[in-house]
Amino acid sequence: MGDDEEVKVFGMWASPYSRRVELALKLKGIPYEYIEEDLSNKSALLIKHNPVHQKIPVLVHNGKSIPESLVILEYIDETWRNNPILLSQDPYDRAMARFWAKFIDEKILSTTRKVSFTTGKEQEHAIEEVTEQLKLLENEVKGKAYFGGEGIGYVDIVANFLVFWFGNLQEALGINIFSQHKFPFIFEWIQKQLKIDMVDESRIPKDKHLTYIRTRLAAFKSASK
Amino acid sequence: MAEEVVLLDFWPSPFGMRSRIALAEKGIKYEHKEEDLRNKSALLLQMNPVHKKIPVLIHNGKPVCESLIQVQYIDEVWHDKAPLLPSDPYQKATARFWADYVDKKIYEVGGRVWKTKGEKQATAKKELIETLKLLEKELGDKPYFGGESLGYVDVAFIPFYSWFYALEKCGNFSIEAECPKLIAWAKRCMQKESVAKSLPDQQKVYDFILEMKKHFGIE
Numbered sequence: 001m002g003d004d005e006e007v008k009v010f011g012m013w014a015s016p017y018s019r020r021v022e023l024a025l026k027l028k029g030i031p032y033e034y035i036e037e038d039l040s041n042k043s044a045l046l047i048k049h050n051p052v053h054q055k056i057p058v059l060v061h062n063g064k065s066i067p068e069s070l071v072i073l074e075y076i077d078e079t080w081r082n083n084p085i086l087l088s089q090d091p092y093d094r095a096m097a098r099f100w101a102k103f104i105d106e107k108i109l110s111t112t113r114k115v116s117f118t119t120g121k122e123q124e125h126a127i128e129e130v131t132e133q134l135k136l137l138e139n140e141v142k143g144k145a146y147f148g149g150e151g152i153g154y155v156d157i158v159a160n161f162l163v164f165w166f167g168n169l170q171e172a173l174g175i176n177i178f179s180q181h182k183f184p185f186i187f188e189w190i191q192k193q194l195k196i197d198m199v200d201e202s203r204i205p206k207d208k209h210l211t212y213i214r215t216r217l218a219a220f221k222s223a224s225k
Numbered sequence: 226m227a228e229e230v231v232l233l234d235f236w237p238s239p240f241g242m243r244s245r246i247a248l249a250e251k252g253i254k255y256e257h258k259e260e261d262l263r264n265k266s267a268l269l270l271q272m273n274p275v276h277k278k279i280p281v282l283i284h285n286g287k288p289v290c291e292s293l294i295q296v297q298y299i300d301e302v303w304h305d306k307a308p309l310l311p312s313d314p315y316q317k318a319t320a321r322f323w324a325d326y327v328d329k330k331i332y333e334v335g336g337r338v339w340k341t342k343g344e345k346q347a348t349a350k351k352e353l354i355e356t357l358k359l360l361e362k363e364l365g366d367k368p369y370f371g372g373e374s375l376g377y378v379d380v381a382f383i384p385f386y387s388w389f390y391a392l393e394k395c396g397n398f399s400i401e402a403e404c405p406k407l408i409a410w411a412k413r414c415m416q417k418e419s420v421a422k423s424l425p426d427q428q429k430v431y432d433f434i435l436e437m438k439k440h441f442g443i444e
Binding site for chain 1: 275284287289290291294295297298301302314315317318319321322325326359
């Protein structure tokens with residue numbers, strides 16, 4: 001990579017989508033400028049770089065904007081071909097990796113939002129749903145050191161939300177869906193992930209995160225009264 | 226090794242149509258298996274245990290699920306003919322972004338157009354037109370989203386054209402009046418054999434929607 005490469009990430013410290021992009025760049029050793037966005041007051045630059053969704057994360061590489069975290073991850077892997085290679089060259093393995101990444105985003109993280117923002121029977125139902133979804137992921141990592149191949153890859157990065165973010169969320173919510181007892185293989189995978197410097201370094205500050213989640217939940221509750 | 230390709234499908238599914246088009250573009254012979262979604266086959270449940278949905282592409286016995294994942298798989302395996310994704314990483318990312326946009330918006334918003342009435346339907350129609358106009362803007366003056374030839378976004382999006390007539394009838398509006406360039410693009414795509422062969426007749430889709438409405442008790 002040359003000296004004239006300019007990489008920027010518009011992100012938000014508590015967002016698992018934002019964190020996964022930073023993790024990929026860190027793992028590949030790509031220097032970048034990080035711009036923290038206040039989601040209640042989005043910057044003109046963010047809106048310029050992601051006019052369609054106006055969301056974080058956005059990667060800007062030499063002035064070219066790429067939104068959507070999964071699109072960004074593939075772009076990073078295709079642009080910077082050094083180790084770790086995130087996606088296999090084999091089309092079937094790639095299809096499986098994309099399948100599980102999509103499952104994590106469209107099912108697990110989506111249901112997790114329901115768990116956070118509903119109460120009573122609706123929340124109970126969402127908790128059951130996400131537990132079933134996590135079981136499928138547990139089955140996928142069973143007997144493997146990583147979701148992909150011989151080292152950290154695309155699905156491990158997408159599943160990074162399980163390493164810090166999900167545990168903090170359930171603590172703030174006062175629930176216990178996700179435990180070593182119920183998900184021994186995912187927990188084993190987490191231990192291996194924590195041994196990777198860049199993963200450990202991308203730890204979300206726990207107290208700050210708990211406070212943030214509690215504030216958001218309280219705001220949501222009072223807004224929905 | 227003789228290639229064995231099977232597609233588990235359901236004729237009105239825009240998602241199934243995507244894989245049909247991709248396979249046709251690449252000239253791949255495959256076995257098309259029509260599923261009855263009220264009575265899913267053991268093969269479907271075995272090949273897509275997580276979602277139990279069509280389409281499922283089975284290549285030499287191994288299943289690939291999710292239509293856009295299938296299209297990328299088809300493009301990567303049979304890479305020497307009719308490339309659907311560009312080779313430049315930024316252009317690829319742009320194509321993936323817009324295919325993802327189609328995925329997030331069209332089916333859900335379109336669904337609300339035929340499933341609702343009154344205010345809810347009016348809102349859905351407005352949203353649909355806004356979505357289509359944004360796609361029309363992205364198309365610009367290009368003959369296809371992929372440029373000079375059919376590409377990933379074209380394959381992702383064109384199946385929904387087969388639903389336009391049904392949506393127009395249900396919502397009592399004209400998509401062509403609002404998005405003439407988009408309809409011109411759609412007709413251009415329909416000139417291609419791979420697309421024309423893969424999309425069902427629009428009247429047939431409308432009849433199907435009417436049956437669904439009856440079934441769900443929607444007037």
